[in-house]
Amino acid sequence: MALKIYNTMSRTKESFVPLTPGKVKMYVCGPTVYDYIHIGNARPLIFFDVVRRYLESEGYEVSYVVNFTDVDDKLIKKANEAGSSVPEVAERFIAQYHEDAGGLGVREASLHPRVTQNMEEIIAFIAGLVDKGLAYESGGDVYYRTSKFPDYGKLSHQNLEELQFGIRIEVDERKENPQDFVLWKAAKPGEISWSSPWGEGRPGWHIECSAMVRKYLGDTIDIHGGGQDLTFPHHECEIAQSEGLTGHPMARYWMHNGFVNINNEKMSKSLGNGINVNRLLQSIPAEAIRYFMLSGHYRNPLNFSDDAVEQAKNSLQRIENCLANLRHRLGSAEPGEAEASVRETIESVRKQFKAKMDDDFNTPDAITAIFELVQAANAYLAGARVVAGSIEAFLAQFEAMDRVLGILAKAEDELPGDEIDRLIAERTEARKAKNWARADEIRDLLMERGIVLEDTPQGIRWRRK
Incomplete structure (x- = not known):
């Protein structure tokens, strides 16, 4: 749609x-x-x-x-x-x-x-x-x-x-x-x-x-x-x-x-219940704040509370646990391309995520699509045979959805997705200008940071090793 x-x-x-x-x-x-x-x-x-x-x-x-x-x-x-x-x-x-x-x-x-x-x-x-x-x-x-x-x-x-x-x-x-x-x-x-x-x-x-x-x-x-x-x-x-x-x-x-209420009360100076972001970030991970803000439809009011923050943290932990398990199993997985059944599952989740975002940026339902992927990935890891290409495909889809929502923690040395996109765009322009030295420099930088470039009919795509 x-x-x-x-x-x-x-x-x-x-x-x-x-x-x-x-x-x-x-x-x-x-x-x-x-x-x-x-x-x-x-x-x-x-x-x-x-x-x-x-x-x-x-x-x-x-x-x-x-x-x-x-x-x-x-x-x-x-x-x-x-x-x-x-x-x-x-x-x-x-x-x-x-x-x-x-x-x-x-x-x-x-x-x-x-x-x-x-x-x-x-x-x-x-x-x-x-x-x-x-x-x-x-x-x-x-x-x-x-x-x-x-x-x-x-x-x-x-x-x-x-x-x-x-x-x-x-x-x-x-x-x-x-x-x-x-x-x-x-x-x-x-x-x-x-x-x-x-x-x-x-x-x-x-x-x-x-x-x-x-x-x-x-x-x-x-x-x-x-x-x-x-x-x-x-x-x-x-x-x-x-x-x-x-x-x-x-x-x-x-x-x-919509508005953000604090413990079911409207935030106002007269009540003195405002919370500044600077102080909030000292005690709550940014990813949990983003998750909380996106867990309700943007046109509806949100109620900020300790319970809501804990729910956000717990939900994120489920996703992070799945990602950690995928990365852990990647090293010992059989070599090979992603299996057809895995590709079909991932494509179904991708379409679900897109459909929800296309419906007036329905982020809570888009997050539900992420948990569909978590469930599918966990079931796959529980099977007898695990193939590297399938794990990489799961990880790439998590990455693609998070480039939109920004709710998953990044490793300190991990290049964020928008920075990778910027470097790829710069490399493309360098190649057009026949600046091969700069194009090679960017390619080498991305390879060093574990980014694999793939040519597709839709243009250059990337995934993490």
């Missing part, structure tokens, strides 16, 4: 058809870098990392952008409390983000743009909205005129009347309508600011993403993602800004992950 994605806009699963065949433009809203990322932030980090990995495993070239909001009320407050500057606070927590995201096995995005590095584009975007009558200046601030965008509320499926009576909006006499939202904030004394046609100030939260999406990915992208809490107002406002200015749909598919 073809990949289907649940689109928040239509509230249905839709067949995935990218704007450009073979290429995917994906933007996921990143953190406001005033503190450590917490377990709630970790869910979209891990899930959209898997989305990107799966799309790449299916042959797509993915341009993946995750932004940093590096100027904001929270950063200003943090800087004042610490007696430092906003850029200093931002640098500290951007570095911490990279450390923690890497610790979770999350690959770096194609690009991590920062608000402060895109101020010219943000100001030009706002000026364009003013010119079109979609925004207005009031007391040094600039607001979006929601009454001029008839589709405002289409993502969250609310109209202006419902928004007015269903949501508490702070009264502000500078606004024409209560629903109007700020695009540019006039600077207060002592605050970090930038010059603009409306005076010294800084951008509002929503405009930042609209400007960066347009600059780095274009007027329309394939996938826009983030946490469920961003549906309204953040993504709703992004749509109004971007589509109001360009006249084109901002994104073809809108994806939102």
